[in-house]
Amino acid sequence: MQIDLDVIPHYLVLRTGCQPYVLNAERRVLRREASRLLHAFARTRGALTSIANDEWNDFSGSESISPAERAEVRAYGLVCGAESEHQLRLLADL
Structure with a gap:
């Protein structure tokens, strides 16, 4: 069964x-x-990522996050x- 990647965090x-x-x-x-659980997963297994590129700028603009924020x-x-x-399914359930 194929997993829908659009719903994976x-x-x-x-x-x-x-x-x-x-x-x-x-x-x-x-x-x-x-x-x-998702917070804990992010802190222990996730990687801090920059929000300085164009994709993040688009997201920040759509959510009204100012450059200072x-x-x-x-x-x-x-x-x-x-x-x-299987791991992606588990992640989707967090």
């Missing part, structure tokens, strides 16, 4: 004073909440590309 974006953003690979918001946003990459289908 690829990024967890933490913004001071706001709900976190869970984004897919296309930087589309999947949800504006994150479980404790972007310096304080923490974004974690959750998928490295070597995950099995």
Whole structure:
């Protein structure tokens, strides 16, 4: 059975004073909440990622995150590309 990659969380974006953003690979918001397990996974297994490129600028603009706020946003990459289908399903359930 093929997994729908559009529903797999690829990024967890933490913004001071706001709900976190869970984004897919296309930087589309999947949800504006994150479980404790997803937070823990991001801190222990995720990789801090920059939000300075064009894709992040598009996301930040669509969510009204100012350039000054972007310096304080923490974004974690959750998928490295070597995950099995089973691992991706588990990640989608977090």
